[in-house]
Amino acid sequence: MLSPLFRFLGCLILFSFCSGWAVAAPAPPRPNILFILVDDLGWGDLGVFHQNRRAREGKPAIQTPALDRMAAEGIQLCRHYAGSPVCAPSRASLFSGVHQGHARVVRDNTFDMPLEDCLTLPAMLKEAGYATALIGKWGIGGGTESGGNPGESTAFPDKRGFDYFFGHLDHIGAHRHYAADDPADRRSQTGTNVIWDMHDNITKSCTNSYSTDLFTARAKKWIVDHRKTSKNKPFFLALTFTAPHSALEVPTQAYPAGGGLKGGLQWLGKKGELINTANGVRNSYVYPQYASRNWPDGAKKHASMIARIDEAVGDLLKLLSDLNIDKNTIVVFTSDNGPHNEGSFIGPTQDPNFFESYGPFDGIKRDTWEAGIRVPAIVRWPAAISAGRVSHVPSQFHDWMATFAEAGRMPVPAKTDGVSMLPSLTGKGKQKPGVLYVEYNVKGQTPNYKNFLPEHRNAARLQQQIIYSGKYKGVRQNIRSHDDPFQIYDIEKDPKESCNLADTAEGRKYGDYFKKRVLQLRRIYDYHNSVRGCLAGRPYDSVPVPPSVVSEGASGKLEFRLLSKKACPWVPKPEAVRGYESFAVEETSGCLVPGTVSKPSFCGEWKGFLRIPETGVYTFFLETDANAGSKAFVRLHDMQLVDADFHYKPGSRASSSSAAGTTECTPETGKKGVPLAAGLHPVSIGYVHGAGASKAGIKLLWSRNGGTPEEIPVSSFSVSGKK
Known part of the structure; x- marks a missing residue:
């Protein structure tokens, strides 16, 4: 008799709906999907990836027991890459299913530009019969930069495939963790850190509501309500936390006991008391295991913000178990880019050196060194992923569209640049090689951190480009023309990127290959905005795409x-x-x-x-x-x-x-x-x-x-x- 897992993976064809595609035999229920995306969490910030080792060495360390347990019950993706080394383009690649060479609008630092009206990840899942929701930060909605509203934002979440939206439309509002109580960023055009409940501005009701608590409680409420009204309909919930991005702010109190359906964070829905932690003193609760340490205030707050996320994840997993849907729910936890070193309007600046938030790599947010784009990723799905697995197969944000299409028994869209990660996730078969690619332009340079290699410190960023082929990585920074050489690294043997192989025979081979390849997998940016113009021209845009070296077959x-x-x-x-x-x-x-x-x-x-x-x-x-x-x-x-x-x-x-x-x-x-x-x-x-x-x-x-x-x-x- 076939195992349930084998039968599940054998039914990878679209269920019967309006298009006429049909399964040949009854299939198991399609999985729910809970995608948890955090903001600026480094690969090295999680216990199971790096912090537990620091603790064993007697160094200051962050504890993430719930996420460690999630990793033990699922799989660690140790070579998972964000779409970009900064927030907005990374999220655009995730939700549009394309790498940055095909992003039509949101590239570089084009915050609050409108995600293109395409077959987005939520639109695909909605078409296939999923209920879809976004709770947290959007930041790619268009309209007024650092502001916007449902009327003027042409890419408001409900216009890009989400049935429900709760959270921040613009990225500036998401820099504050007490929306109703913190002063708005000086760049805000609305004068407030708006929280939208669909098209309603409910910011004034969010008094004392800490962002991680607010979004977790609302997510729990949405899942419970969905189960009551649409029990037989699968869901896709994107829970996009704003922590641990600055401002470095902490909760009002300890995490409520219990977790799940009856305990933990709860949605109360009362004005001024939306959630059960909307009382106490704002920005006051530093976790006890860190409060007594002789650490900088910024380190204590950074660790506490991550501890809060960790408890929220445990609370959500307990809820799925209480509702008896945890076995067939895919839960993904990852981050939008590498760790930040930014301050805030109220207090300390985050120092990624203190906990080695960048892990064993070099680089931070906005760098194309490994730590700028390699992000922690954990996936739990008991129905198909056996416990305790670790994968080093490279993958990137745009691969999630293909993965969720195949997991939900839908045809993978031709439009996505991604490949399904199911073979790596389940251990059944071999994952098809995908395209891992980043292009990005920003002023500044890599920080002069003593833990970084001397040749990486103060490296100019500007026009940057990354491409991978198996174990090899090609990277260029401060690109002036297409003739500029790639630095070549064997990223499996040398994740620190210490030995540039460009002058070796193998390096020259890949350097030549990468120069041709990057022209054959991207499009020239051709989007103009009436206010901000065209923001993403590249030095290699006018170089003709080279042909393939093949002999011609039958003509015509x-x-x-x-x-x-x-x-x-x-x-x-x-x-x-x-x-x-x-x-x-x-x-x-x-x-x-x-x-x-x-x-x-x-x-x-x-x-x-x-x-x-x-x-x-x-x-x-x-x-x-x-x-x-x-x-x-x-x-x-x-x-x-x-x-x-x-x-x-x-x-x-x-x-x-x-x-x-x-x-x-x-x-x-x-x-x-x-x-x-x-x-x-x-x-x-x-x-x-x-x-x-x-x-x-x-x-x-x-x-x-x-x-x-x-x-x-x-x-x-x-x-x-x-x-």
């Missing part, structure tokens, strides 16, 4: 694979249906649908090469048939070329504008083409054909150097050649 042909005999609500990746139906690959004349495919609706993919006749700047266009539900998605190399998927009107013309789905933009947005070098470029075209009278098929066009669009000749396509 592409390989077509039928992926499914049913349509899907988004264009799927081919691996989304692997193992369920096996379809032969057929050669077609260009982008024609094979005559053997006669289904009223289906999903398919063309794959091969596109021959670019001469080096230049190209703009691409795509048209599908006019049937409802028809859509397409095109990649050139690993570059997202044309998105005719989310919000696409069948039969209309979509372009390769990298600004598709963006809002609050000026007319200059989306005008840049793609610089391509002459030669063969691998192309994949995902296609969903909706049922209707219109004949299945697509039309792919291009425009060279701003000329008139014309259909790409069939002779420009070819099937795979040999390397």
Whole structure:
């Protein structure tokens, strides 16, 4: 007899809903998802990752017993990377499912810019039947910088897939841990640290409510209410704490005893007493195990903020157990970037040296050294993850979209840059290699900390870029041109990044490879805001994308694979249906649908090469048939070329504008083409054909150097050649 886990993992196909996808046999309930994201917590700040070792060595250490227990009951992801070394772009990559080379709006330090209107992680899960909620910090909602409201913010959470929102819309408001009582940041345009309950400003009711307590109590209340009203509907709850980011503030009192359904933090819902810790003295409770230590005040508060998060996680896990849903709930705990060294308006500055918040690595928030982007990550899911596991397989924030799609038995969207982490999480199979990539620009330099290598201290940041391939990492800082070399590190043997291999034979090989690769997996930033302009130009934007070194196969042909005999609500990746139906690959004349495919609706993919006749700047266009539900998605190399998927009107013309789905933009947005070098470029075209009278098929066009669009000749396509 098959084990429950094997049966669970064997049912990785979308459940039956409006698209017509169906499971072949009854499947176990889809998992709930609780994603806990904290703010500026370093890899080294958790006990199980680094602090327990410090304690054994007699050094000052932070205790995180609940998170240590969660790790013991699940899996530690020791090489998990944030989307960016700073908050907003990192969160944008998480919720949009793309790395920073494909983020259409939120790159660099573009705080409070509007996340693009795309197939977001919550929108995907909502379409699949999940109840979705965000409680905590958003910071990518658009509208007024350091302010905004539901009316003017075009990317308010309920416009990006969340059914419910409670918390801070803008990032500045989230710098304060007593929203109703702390003075607003001088940069705030609203004059207050607003807490939104959907579209209602409830800040005045939050008196004495400490942020971690407030969000935890509201999250517990939402889960309980969901179980009462929608017991058979899975949920996705993103709980995005604002701690331990500065200001360094602590709670009013000890954590309430008990935890779970009847104890711990509780939502009271009374004005001025929303939660059961909204009394006592604000910013007064330092945890006893730290209060008596001869430590700086900032260290005591930092440790207490993390201790509060730790108790909140234990409280939430107890609630899931009390509700008898813990076994089939995926709980993820991670951080948005590396540790900060920032102060606050009321007190001490956080010193990441005191606890070695950066762990055994160099760098902090805003650095592209390991500690700036490698973040602690723990996953607990008793139904599928055995206890006590540790993984060193590299992964990044955009991989969560593919992971949750597969775990929820949905096809993985073609749009995501991620791969499913389920094989690593469950220990069943081997995780497909993914794209780990960061590009980022900020003024300043790496701090001059004595624990950092001399060559890393005071290193200029500015234009930075990271790319990984297996155990090798390429990193560039203060990039002036694409000719600048990558520093190359064997990150498995040398996580401190002490031995630059760039001048070795292996290093030269990877240095050359990375220079080509970074041009083949990203898009030029092309978003303009009427107030802030274009903020993310790169020194390598105008460099033509190099072709692949391959021999050409049969000219005029592409390989077509039928992926499914049913349509899907988004264009799927081919691996989304692997193992369920096996379809032969057929050669077609260009982008024609094979005559053997006669289904009223289906999903398919063309794959091969596109021959670019001469080096230049190209703009691409795509048209599908006019049937409802028809859509397409095109990649050139690993570059997202044309998105005719989310919000696409069948039969209309979509372009390769990298600004598709963006809002609050000026007319200059989306005008840049793609610089391509002459030669063969691998192309994949995902296609969903909706049922209707219109004949299945697509039309792919291009425009060279701003000329008139014309259909790409069939002779420009070819099937795979040999390397």
